[in-house]
Amino acid sequence: MTTRLLDLASPTAGRRPGITSVCSAHPLVIAAALAQGRDDGTDVLIEATCNQVNQEGGYTGMTPADFRRFVEEIADRVGFDRARLILGGDHLGPNPWKALPAEEALARAGAMVAAYVEAGFTKIHLDTSMGCRGEPEALPDAVTAGRAARLAAISEAAGPEGSEKPVYIIGTEVPIPGGAFEALDHLAVTRPEAALETVAVHRAAFADAGVAGAFERTLGVVVQPGVEFGNENVVVYDRPAAAALSAALDRMPGLVFEAHSTDYQPAEALAALVQDGFAILKVGPGLTFALREALYGLDRIAAVMDGLAEDDTLAAAMERLMVAEPGHWAKYYPGDASAQRIQRHYSYSDRIRYYWPHRAASGAVERLLSRLAGRHIPETLVSQYLGPFYPAVAAGTLAARPDALLRAAVQRALAPYRAACGIGS
Template structure:
C-alpha cells in the first residue's frame, strides 16, 4: 500500500499541477468494489477511509477493527484484481469522539489505542481530530488544547508505524458542521478564514515540536477546512469560489499543505473541479455513494414488480421501511416532521442514514430476494429508462450491462466518475 499520491499533491501544486484525490468514506462492500473498479479504469490510486466511529479497536458500528477493515478491503481488491500497491487506507476523525462522554484522560487513552491499532494495521493516512470536548469540558476545545492532543496521538501513531515499516501522512483540523452532513436545512455557511487556517497550522507546528515530533509534522500534508460546502436532509449548499478566494490564497503562505474538504457530496461537476483548482485537493465523499446505490436498488425493486407483479408483497422498499421503523436508532434523532415527512426522510434524505441498515440481516435478506428474482435477466432498456434513467445512456453505449449487479456498480461509478474527472490535472 502507498500514500505517495497524497504526499506529492502539495508539491505538484507548487509546480503548477492542479491534482486532487477522492477520499471514499464507506464500509459498504459494493461501493468499495465500485471504487476499486473505477481506480482500475482510471489507472490511479484509490483512497478508502474508515471513520473513528465506524472502525476502531473496539469494533465500531461495523464490528470491524482496523486490521479487520484492511483484510475486508484487501479481499475485495483481490477479487476484482486491483493492485494493492495502489490502495491507500486512511483513518478519518481519529481522536476521542467515540468516547467523548468519558473523562478526558480515559477518552484520550482509548483514542491512543485506536490510533495505535490503525497504524499497526498498515493505514497510511491519518486525519487527527481532537477538537471535541470530553466529559466536563467545553463542547469545543481551544486551538492549543486541540493541537496538543493531536500531537500526542501523532507521537503514538509514529511509534507504531515505525514498527509496521510505514511512513504515513497526516491531516490536521476539523470542519463545521458535524461530519456526515448537517442535521437541518442549511442556507448559509461560514467559510474558514485564511487567518484561522494559518493559525491551525502554526499552533499544531508548535505543539508537535513541544511533543518532540517535529519530524512527524513534516509529513502533515493537509488541513481540514470549511470551503462552504455542506448538505442537509433536503438541500445542498454548493461551492462558491468567490467566498473561498481568501482561504484558497492562504495556501501560498503554507506551501507544505493542501486543504481537505469534507461533505463534498452532491456538488456539481463544475464545483468539484473548482474545489480542486482552488487547492481543496482531498475531496471526501460517502453518503452520495450509498445514496446512488439506494437509488439503483429502489429502481430495481420497481422493475422487479413490473416484471412480476406478485413480487410487490416481497418488495425491498416495504421491507426496509419495516426494518427502519422497528429499529429507529439510526434515524430518529436526526429526522423531524410529521409521519409523511419522516417517511420521506427515512428513504430519500441526502444524509442517507438508510446506509446504516444495509448490513442488517433483514435488509440483506430483502436485497438478496430482489437480486435472486432478477438473476439471469437482461433488464429491458425501456425499464432502465423508466426507473434508472441516469444509467440509461451508459446502457445504450454498452458501458453498463443491463443486469442488476452491473447497474448497481454503474450507479456508484457514475458518481465516482465525477470526482475522477475533477481530480485530473488541467490539460
C-alpha cells in the same frame, strides 16, 4: 504511498492535483471505486471513521485490521492492484468515547490510532476538537493541538520497525459527519487567520511532544470551504467567498486543504475546489445514496416483472426495519410522520446507509438480486426506472444486469470527482 500523498502539495504546470477520498464501508461502493481505479490505473483512497471502525469494532464490527482485510479481499476480487490502495483513518480521536473523562477517552483514542497504524493505514486525520465529560463542546486550538500531538506521538511509535510512517491531516473546523440536520442556505467559510493559526499551534505542539518529524509529514488541514448538505438541500461551493482562504495556502508551503461533505456538489464546483487547493475531496453518503437509487430502481423493475405486492419489495422491507429500529435516524429527521417517512429513504444525509449491513436488509437485497439473476431485463424498464443508464444499455455498452447497473450507479456518482482530479481527461 506516503510519498504519493505528499505529492498532492506539489502543483505541476500550474495545475493542482487532487484525490477522491471514498468514505464508505459498503462492499458494493468499495468494489465500484476499486474497479474504476483498476480501469483508470490510479491510486484509490478509502477511509474509515473512528465510529465506524476502531479497536473495539465500531458500528461495523470491524477493527482496522479487519477493515484492511475486507477492502483487500474486494480489491483481489475486482482485480485492483493492492499496491495502489491507500487506506486512511478519519476523525481519529476521542469522539467515540467523549462521554468519558478526557484522560480515559484519550487513552482509548490512542489505542485506536495505534491500531490503525499497525494495520497499515498511511493517512491519519487527527481530530481532537471535541470536549469530553465535563468539558466545553468545542475546545481551544491549543488544547486540541496538544491532544493531537499526543496521538501523533503514539502513531509514530506504532507499526513494525522500518514500516512506512503515515501522513497526517489536522484541523478543527470539521463539518458534521454525514451532513447537517437542518436546511441550510449558506455557511461561514473558515477565516484565513484561523487556518494559519491552526497550523502554527499544531506545529508548536508537535515540536513540544517530540514529534516535529511527524509534522513535516502533515499533508492537509481540514477547513470549511462553504460546502455542506442537509436532509433536503445542498450548499454549493461559492468560489469568490473562499478566495481569501484559498490564497492562504501560499503561506502554508507543503500543505493542502481537505474538504469534507463534498457529496452532491456539481462537477464544476468540485473542479473549482481542487484548483483552489482543496486537494482531498471526501465523499461518502453521496455514493450510498446513488447505490440506494439503483437498488430501488431494480426493486421497481422486479415488482413489475413479477407482479409483486408492495409488502414484498425491498423498499417495504427497509421501511419495516427502520421503523422497528429508529436509532440511526429518529433524532436527525424532523417533521411529521409523512416527512420522516420520505427522509428515511430519500434524504441527502442517507442515514439508511447504516441499515444495509443489518441481516434483514442484506437478506432483502439478496432476495432482490437473486430474483433478477440470469433474467432478461427489458431495456424499456431500465428506461422507466433507471433512466440515466438507458442510453448505455440501449447502445449495448452496459449490460442490463443488476451487478453491472449497481456498479454503474456508484461510478456515475464518482465521475465528477474523477474529472475534478484530472482523471480520464
